Amino acid sequence: xxxxxxxxxxxxxxxxxxxxxxxPSTAPTATSPSTAQGGTRLPIPPPQQxxxxxxxxxxxxxxxxxxxDYRPKISGGQGHDDYRWDVEGWYGGDYNRLWFKSEGQxxxxxxxxxxxxVQLLYGRFIQKHYDLQIGSRVETQSxxxxxxxxxxxxxxxxxxxxxxxxxxxxLFIDQAGAVSARLSFTKDLLLTQRLIFQARFxxxxxxxxxxxxxxxxxxxxxxxxxxxxYEIRREFAPYVGISxxxxxxxxxxxxxxxGGDSTQVRFVVGVRxxx
Numbered sequence: 001x002x003x004x005x006x007x008x009x010x011x012x013x014x015x016x017x018x019x020x021x022x023x024p025s026t027a028p029t030a031t032s033p034s035t036a037q038g039g040t041r042l043p044i045p046p047p048q049q050x051x052x053x054x055x056x057x058x059x060x061x062x063x064x065x066x067x068x069d070y071r072p073k074i075s076g077g078q079g080h081d082d083y084r085w086d087v088e089g090w091y092g093g094d095y096n097r098l099w100f101k102s103e104g105q106x107x108x109x110x111x112x113x114x115x116x117x118v119q120l121l122y123g124r125f126i127q128k129h130y131d132l133q134i135g136s137r138v139e140t141q142s143x144x145x146x147x148x149x150x151x152x153x154x155x156x157x158x159x160x161x162x163x164x165x166x167x168x169x170x171l172f173i174d175q176a177g178a179v180s181a182r183l184s185f186t187k188d189l190l191l192t193q194r195l196i197f198q199a200r201f202x203x204x205x206x207x208x209x210x211x212x213x214x215x216x217x218x219x220x221x222x223x224x225x226x227x228x229x230y231e232i233r234r235e236f237a238p239y240v241g242i243s244x245x246x247x248x249x250x251x252x253x254x255x256x257x258x259g260g261d262s263t264q265v266r267f268v269v270g271v272r273x274x275x
Contacts, residue, residue, distance in 0.1 A: 063089035
């Protein structure tokens with residue numbers, strides 16, 4: 001709509017109003033309708049019905065195959081070609097999660113032919129970058145030609161420490177009251193956007209001697225690993241690397257009594273994947 005008028009000094013003034021069909025437009029409020037494309041008028045819900053600004057209640061599933069090693073026999077050494085895996089994952093949201101973990105190996109040159117453990121844990125967010133975990137673990141191992149199994153309770157903390165070191169710490173108590181612990185650190189160093197060097201450290205210790213699980217009291221072992229992977233896709237990365245594992249004290253004695261080698265250096269090839 002256009003209005004034209006004349007001021008007292010003869011100056012013409014033109015005023016233009018943009019007509020929307022309802023007069024001058026106003027911004028929609030929580031109680032006024034908004035105009036959608038095409039002229040359809042939609043009501044705006046009151047603030048108490050608005051969606052949350054942070055979507056932290058949705059449940060998700062995540063699985064990480066961090067280690068899937070094939071370890072060929074070193075020429076002249078003991079044992080045969082072996083393998084190892086370390087898999088973990090969770091289902092849940094930002095605050096509460098159900099964790100599952102599995103770690104094991106076939107190692108004919110070290111303490112036992114087979115050593116497998118599976119954990120099922122409840123995880124609770126306790127502080128930025130840290131989850132408290134509690135649950136159960138089942139361990140199966142070869143001992144003098146037969147398999148032995150035990151159940152353990154688990155309590156631990158998993159998270160991210162400064163400088164982006166991923167760590168896991170756990171305390172285990174088996175059905176006989178034997179106490180053991182595990183600590184591991186992992187660090188990824190980006191050489192390029194796709195070529196990544198991973199350093200890995202793991203240590204186990206025990207309070208009591210448990211011979212049938214080739215475990216002595218005190219520090220059991222130290223393991224250092226270095227793996228160089230290439231991410232063909234972010235979710236799939238083959239790697240090559242080297243692993244050094246040494247047992248100590250009573251554990252080293254039990255390993256030697258069982259015909260194993262208490263110190264190992266192994267070349268590894270494998271795949272890391274997540275989904």
